[in-house]
Amino acid sequence: MASLKDLRNRIASVKATQKITKAMQMVAAAKLRRAQQAAEAARPYAQRMESVLGNIAGAISGGPDAPLLLTGTGKDQTHLLIVLTAERGLCGAFNSSIVRLTRERALSLMGQGKTVKIFCVGRKGHEALRRQFEKQIVDVVELRANKGVTFADAQKIAEKIGAMFAAGEFDVATQFFSRFQSVISQVPTAQQLIPATFAAPAAAATGAEAVYEYEPGEAEILADLLPRNLAVQVFKALLENGASEQGARMSAMDNATRNAGDMIKKQTLTYNRTRQAMITKELIEIISGAEAL
Amino acid sequence: MATFPFELVSPERLVYSGAVTEVIVPGAEGEFGILAGHAPFVSTLKPGVLTIKGDGGPKKLFVRGGFAEANPQGLTVLAETAIPLAELRAENLAKMIRDAQEDVEDARDEVTRASRQQFLEQLTSAAAAIEADARTAH
Numbered sequence A: 001m002a003s004l005k006d007l008r009n010r011i012a013s014v015k016a017t018q019k020i021t022k023a024m025q026m027v028a029a030a031k032l033r034r035a036q037q038a039a040e041a042a043r044p045y046a047q048r049m050e051s052v053l054g055n056i057a058g059a060i061s062g063g064p065d066a067p068l069l070l071t072g073t074g075k076d077q078t079h080l081l082i083v084l085t086a087e088r089g090l091c092g093a094f095n096s097s098i099v100r101l102t103r104e105r106a107l108s109l110m111g112q113g114k115t116v117k118i119f120c121v122g123r124k125g126h127e128a129l130r131r132q133f134e135k136q137i138v139d140v141v142e143l144r145a146n147k148g149v150t151f152a153d154a155q156k157i158a159e160k161i162g163a164m165f166a167a168g169e170f171d172v173a174t175q176f177f178s179r180f181q182s183v184i185s186q187v188p189t190a191q192q193l194i195p196a197t198f199a200a201p202a203a204a205a206t207g208a209e210a211v212y213e214y215e216p217g218e219a220e221i222l223a224d225l226l227p228r229n230l231a232v233q234v235f236k237a238l239l240e241n242g243a244s245e246q247g248a249r250m251s252a253m254d255n256a257t258r259n260a261g262d263m264i265k266k267q268t269l270t271y272n273r274t275r276q277a278m279i280t281k282e283l284i285e286i287i288s289g290a291e292a293l
Numbered sequence B: 001m002a003t004f005p006f007e008l009v010s011p012e013r014l015v016y017s018g019a020v021t022e023v024i025v026p027g028a029e030g031e032f033g034i035l036a037g038h039a040p041f042v043s044t045l046k047p048g049v050l051t052i053k054g055d056g057g058p059k060k061l062f063v064r065g066g067f068a069e070a071n072p073q074g075l076t077v078l079a080e081t082a083i084p085l086a087e088l089r090a091e092n093l094a095k096m097i098r099d100a101q102e103d104v105e106d107a108r109d110e111v112t113r114a115s116r117q118q119f120l121e122q123l124t125s126a127a128a129a130i131e132a133d134a135r136t137a138h
Helices: A006-060 A094-111 A124-132 A151-166 A203-209 A220-290 B090-106 B110-137
Strands: A076-084 A115-121 A137-141 A170-183 A187-194 A214-217 B005-007 B013-020 B022-027 B030-035 B041-044 B050-052 B059-071 B072-083
Touching: A006 A220, A006 B005, A006 B072, A076 A094, A076 A124, A076 A151, A076 A220, A094 A115, A094 A124, A094 A170, A094 A187, A094 A220, A124 A137, A137 A151, A151 A187, A151 A220, A170 A220, A170 B090, A187 A220, A187 B030, A187 B050, A220 B041, A220 B059, B005 B050, B013 B050, B013 B059, B013 B072, B022 B041, B022 B059, B022 B072, B050 B072, B050 B110, B059 B110, B090 B110
Parallel strands: A076 A115, A076 A170, A115 A137, A214 B041, B005 B072
Antiparallel strands: A170 A187, B005 B013, B022 B030, B022 B050, B041 B059, B050 B059, B059 B072
């Protein structure tokens, strides 16, 4: 039986923890709103980019001079897995579910005899994958110093990926991140970046009027836009990830706060019972002492 | 004068959206003006000044990297950077030019060097144009 003092200390410590988790939940809620706004604001750019690229790519992809970023190298021997995770923990299963998806993919690719390379963005993913895939990890980018994600960050990552592709270090690139659906639901997703895939151009919607004039030529525009598209896709994934992270942290911290509340209730009950028992015991001692006289 | 819907989008947000009468875009092969009812047209951008003419005085923005798409629904410009000239500081631009210069020096093969050199030249001429614009404004 714990003494009263022990119980008091334990209750105080749980209360302190509860305050922290509560604060973290509120911070996450505020950040979530901002992250969601950023993700929404970035959507039009990605959409337009995709529709224009889809149009041009549809016209040119059959040609012999189609850029490699679009058609790929024609092989799928070496895979680059780009893992986008958070810099910080305490956000439920957010990081681990992305890492699990990556690990499954990596193991199945390696089982097929393919070469796997891993590019970690974010500290948590690197920490989780380091032990098992030490040799496969080719690069790590941490975004810890930055407040929020900027397009420049995405551009730097995309440039690295582009340079690696140009050097022939991989054939297929896939990025892993968490798609934000709602505060309680984030879906770990794999998206293929290279060769680029586009939704088939909506030929029916634009119809015959979609005869564009291109300046400079289609091939030049495509060569200019594909690397940009890479950055846009990475940026979109980073923003989705940011919103997902905050959402996951918010619900995880909400749970933690509630659990702490339950614990406090239970321990307060034990504390009061113990106190009551001690008072009763002392009373009995006094009364039985008086009776004995 | 006839107006048409125009959108200027940067990766981070929608910068401008509304009906305008004319937009002058710094295209990769020269500046061009877009009026209502332009034929479907796609062009990449060079760094430079984009001018929006609509209600009130013309709005000028510095844009770099991206493309413009004109279609019957209107004009859309996607730019990696879009800063109103009033907010663009000279040192900002100077830094961009310095970065571009370093890029030229870092280039390993001729093709990238040539393209970076071209980018640098476009950037410097844009800077000169902006400076001239600032002088006439005062």
